Amino acid sequence: MLDIQNLQVSAGDKEIVKGLSLLVKPGEIHAIMGPNGSGKSTLSSTLMGHPKYKVTHGKVRFEGKDLLKMNPAERAVAGLFLAFQYPKEIPGVNLVSFLRAAYNAVNKARKKSFKPMPLYNFKKLLKEKMDLVGLGHGFMNRATNEGFSGGEKKKAEILQMALLEPKLAILDETDSGLDIDALRTICGAIKEVKKSKQSLLMVTHYERMLKYLKPDHIHIMMDGKIVMSGGKELAAHLEKEGYDYVRRKLAEKNPLKVIK
Numbered sequence: 001m002l003d004i005q006n007l008q009v010s011a012g013d014k015e016i017v018k019g020l021s022l023l024v025k026p027g028e029i030h031a032i033m034g035p036n037g038s039g040k041s042t043l044s045s046t047l048m049g050h051p052k053y054k055v056t057h058g059k060v061r062f063e064g065k066d067l068l069k070m071n072p073a074e075r076a077v078a079g080l081f082l083a084f085q086y087p088k089e090i091p092g093v094n095l096v097s098f099l100r101a102a103y104n105a106v107n108k109a110r111k112k113s114f115k116p117m118p119l120y121n122f123k124k125l126l127k128e129k130m131d132l133v134g135l136g137h138g139f140m141n142r143a144t145n146e147g148f149s150g151g152e153k154k155k156a157e158i159l160q161m162a163l164l165e166p167k168l169a170i171l172d173e174t175d176s177g178l179d180i181d182a183l184r185t186i187c188g189a190i191k192e193v194k195k196s197k198q199s200l201l202m203v204t205h206y207e208r209m210l211k212y213l214k215p216d217h218i219h220i221m222m223d224g225k226i227v228m229s230g231g232k233e234l235a236a237h238l239e240k241e242g243y244d245y246v247r248r249k250l251a252e253k254n255p256l257k258v259i260k
């Protein structure tokens with residue numbers, strides 16, 4: 001589904017992603033973990049087509065197509081979705097208008113015969129999905145993300161995912177800013193929303209989220225590269241020792257190279 005080969009990304013003069021390869025197959029859940037500043041959000045934004053990030057090398061294929069040639073709207077239509085680490089507030093645009101515009105635009109572009117959904121019907125659909133993610137119906141009339149708590153913003157992101165039904169959803173630290181109950185609700189919602197062929201690429205810091213969502217693969221990103229991949233045993237080591245576990249293992253393999 002997603003095939004990243006030797007990706008290198010810069011912002012301004014700074015090289016951030018330094019040769020990253022990753023293969024995500026349909027239905028798989030991949031988790032990316034790594035210290036702050038290792039380039040996880042840069043990778044996520046680059047995949048979605050953020051203009052701030054410049055791909056200087058490498059290839060990205062999404063369902064066989066050259067992803068890097070598409071603009072962000074085309075990527076969304078093709079089935080890519082990004083839940084932001086820091087969702088933006090959009091004053092003056094209420095949540096229901098925002099989501100209906102996105103829903104109608106994406107579906108219209110995906111299917112010629114699609115007729116834009118009238119507000120009444122859309123509200124019904126929206127309420128179902130809001131129940132799924134545990135967001136009160138009242139939120140639909142509030143300005144998008146404005147004054148939402150951290151957890152409510154993250155729920156609104158998953159709500160958007162539930163509506164847009166992407167083939168691959170990138171979740172950038174959806175767990176941060178959530179209390180334990182909200183985390184359980186959101187992970188339950190992601191599981192509920194996730195179709196069997198849908199893939200997830202989730203960036204996370206915490207083993208808690210891995211316990212709920214049980215990724216097939218866990219990757220450790222440091223200094224712009226995936227330096228280690230494994231299964232759930234890797235998460236257990238990290239929980240115990242932190243990223244020193246990874247540094248120690250890498251040092252054992254290659255004593256001359258020190259990764260910060």
Ligand code: ADP
Pocket residue numbers: 011012014016034035036037038039040041042043052
């Ligand atoms: P992570 O999500 O893993 O914490 P980020 O991708 O947010 O890491 O950032 C990686 C590094 O790139 C950080 O040092 C950050 O300051 C830097 N960076 C991110 N975006 C930009 C930018 N637009 N211009 C310059 N540096 C940036």
Ligand code: MG
Pocket residue numbers: 040041042085173
């Ligand atoms: Mg980040």
